[in-house]
Amino acid sequence: MEKLSLSAWLDEANASTLSFGRFCLQTQALELELTEIELSERMKQTLSVMQQAIAYGLTGVRSTGGLVGGVGLQLQQYSTGDQAARSLLGPLAAKAAAYALAANEANAAMGKICAAPTAGSSGVLPGVLFAIAEDRGINQDDLSVALLVAGAIGMVIASRASLSGAEGGCQAECGSAAAMAAGAVVDLLGGSPDQVGHAAALALKNLLGLVCDPVAGLVEVPCVKRNAGAAIIALLAADMALAGIKSVIPIDEVIDAMATVGRAMNADLRETGLGGLAATPTGLECAERIFGAKNHPLE
Amino acid sequence: MNLFDVIGPIMIGPSSSHTAGAVRLGRLARELLGEPVVAADIGLHGSFARTGKGHGTDRALIAGLMGWQTDDARIPHAFEHASHAGLTFHFEMVCLGDSAHPNTVVFALKGQSEGVLRITGCSVGGGRIKITEINGFPLELTGDFAALVTLHQDRPGVIHSVTGILAARAVNIAEMRVSRRKRGSTAVMVIDVDGAVPDEVVSEVAVLPQILAVRRLNPVVE
Ligand code: SF4
Numbered sequence: 001m002e003k004l005s006l007s008a009w010l011d012e013a014n015a016s017t018l019s020f021g022r023f024c025l026q027t028q029a030l031e032l033e034l035t036e037i038e039l040s041e042r043m044k045q046t047l048s049v050m051q052q053a054i055a056y057g058l059t060g061v062r063s064t065g066g067l068v069g070g071v072g073l074q075l076q077q078y079s080t081g082d083q084a085a086r087s088l089l090g091p092l093a094a095k096a097a098a099y100a101l102a103a104n105e106a107n108a109a110m111g112k113i114c115a116a117p118t119a120g121s122s123g124v125l126p127g128v129l130f131a132i133a134e135d136r137g138i139n140q141d142d143l144s145v146a147l148l149v150a151g152a153i154g155m156v157i158a159s160r161a162s163l164s165g166a167e168g169g170c171q172a173e174c175g176s177a178a179a180m181a182a183g184a185v186v187d188l189l190g191g192s193p194d195q196v197g198h199a200a201a202l203a204l205k206n207l208l209g210l211v212c213d214p215v216a217g218l219v220e221v222p223c224v225k226r227n228a229g230a231a232i233i234a235l236l237a238a239d240m241a242l243a244g245i246k247s248v249i250p251i252d253e254v255i256d257a258m259a260t261v262g263r264a265m266n267a268d269l270r271e272t273g274l275g276g277l278a279a280t281p282t283g284l285e286c287a288e289r290i291f292g293a294k295n296h297p298l299e
Numbered sequence: 300m301n302l303f304d305v306i307g308p309i310m311i312g313p314s315s316s317h318t319a320g321a322v323r324l325g326r327l328a329r330e331l332l333g334e335p336v337v338a339a340d341i342g343l344h345g346s347f348a349r350t351g352k353g354h355g356t357d358r359a360l361i362a363g364l365m366g367w368q369t370d371d372a373r374i375p376h377a378f379e380h381a382s383h384a385g386l387t388f389h390f391e392m393v394c395l396g397d398s399a400h401p402n403t404v405v406f407a408l409k410g411q412s413e414g415v416l417r418i419t420g421c422s423v424g425g426g427r428i429k430i431t432e433i434n435g436f437p438l439e440l441t442g443d444f445a446a447l448v449t450l451h452q453d454r455p456g457v458i459h460s461v462t463g464i465l466a467a468r469a470v471n472i473a474e475m476r477v478s479r480r481k482r483g484s485t486a487v488m489v490i491d492v493d494g495a496v497p498d499e500v501v502s503e504v505a506v507l508p509q510i511l512a513v514r515r516l517n518p519v520v521e
Contacts, residue, residue, distance in 0.1 A: 001300060032301060032302065043306070045309075046307065064353055064354070065353035108313045109313075110313065110318070110355050110374065111312055112309065112311055113310065113311075114306065114307055114310075115309075116305070117305050117306075118315060118425070119312050119313055119315045119319070120313075120314070148306075151302040152302070154305035154306070155300065158300055158305060163305065163425070164424055164425055166316075166424055167424075180305075216350065216353060217349060218353040219314050219354070220313070220353075290352075290353055291349065291352070291353075
């Protein structure tokens with residue numbers, strides 16, 4: 001696969017005085033041989049799948065393996081209404097986290113989702129984008145452009161490193177999702193192309209090294225709750241970038257570091273369900289409960 | 300890879316390899332059978348066997364055998380639909396050894412017509428799949444392209460006749476692979492094409508004297 005460079009794209013956008021989102025809309029429409037309107041329509045359909053996944057998760061659904069369910073709803077109830085003030089995160093961030101949980105619970109319950117970039121990390125973008133859209137009254141057109149920014153960042157990561165937990169650990173899934181969401185938010189709120197790059201870098205740096213260790217090999221624990229964490233890191237990274245804070249290490253180099261770290265990870269920590277949380281006594285007990293002792297992942 | 304691989308696919312969860320990939324494997328297997336599946340014996344190997352239940356791999360495979368897409372909201376209820384559709388199925392765990400991909404499935408499929416079709420395939424990650432064997436013939440099918448698959452007598456000129464028919468209908472060949480068990484017996488040919496395979500190609504290939512069976516496959520990677 002040809003190695004892409006986010007910095008190169010950001011520079012091109014800068015030079016053409018376009019926002020990075022507009023730049024992505026133009027270049028991706030050309031690349032995909034679609035009109036800008038068609039591409040934006042596709043993104044809106046995707047957004048609607050994301051929104052429905054949040055709604056389905058908020059009904060409190062339980063997962064197929066039975067390890068997760070109902071926590072998106074639980075956080076939403078805790079952080080809204082009469083006692084909203086008790087949420088430490090505040091309404092916007094708590095909503096992003098609750099939505100991220102809910103959308104990923106929909107995934108674990110065999111609901112319809114958009115893998116962005118993967119099914120396991122499919123809660124992060126919906127959580128962040130819809131919390132901000134509701135809070136700031138942002139319309140679908142602008143959101144669809146933000147989704148393209150996320151996609152462009154994801155493409156660069158896929159070309160230089162990986163988006164798969166089996167290859168690069170969870171940094172490649174939830175880490176990439178956070179980087180994509182952070183960059184998307186910065187563009188959505190009027191940040192410059194450079195700030196988009198810093199936001200993506202700051203988010204990814206904060207999740208570098210994260211291993212993939214799903215209990216019983218299922219996309220449930222820790223995946224669902226990691227989606228909430230990645231959503232919060234995305235918001236923090238976006239806030240930092242919009243405040244003018246820079247990542248000392250440029251985005252492309254952060255992505256390359258992620259690739260190196262992924263290669264250094266033991267196979268037990270790359271989606272095999274053999275290490276990390278999956279190998280804890282409780283993790284093993286969960287596996288045994290679901291699959292029976294005979295089909296234990298360790299055998 | 301393009302943007303829609305990163306923001307997408309739209310699918311039924313929870314796993315692109317164990318759910319979406321499984322739907323695609325089932326669908327490609329059904330296309331190879333060339334008619335509705337009436338009975339399916341399905342062997343699951345490795346991670347498909349170990350974690351398949353929790354990922355809905357079993358329901359996803361059956362959904363695929365009924366020709367459904369990866370984003371079909373009925374997938375969680377595929378078993379109920381299968382019994383209405385007159386499809387009986389049976390799952391078992393198989394052990395194909397360490398060299399087999401961890402997400403491997405082995406189908407033995409029956410339709411209305413005679414005979415059983417045996418297909419081996421695996422889900423290689425991110426929803427991408429590979430059929431690796433049909434009735435003992437090793438071959439590679441990814442479902443990325445429309446394809447023409449033939450079972451034919453291994454004689455000089457067969458490949459030329461088939462590609463000639465494609466050329467006459469202005470169908471461009473993207474890639475082709477031939478596999479045979481021993482010289483002069485039967486062989487399998489897979490021709491990936493750009494665009495679709497027209498009806499006429501299928502009927503013209505079917506009447507070539509050395510052709511034992513021909514199938515047209517639609518891409519399963521949307
Ligand atoms: S822990 Fe593994 S399976 Fe779960 S979200 Fe992270 S990368 Fe995906």
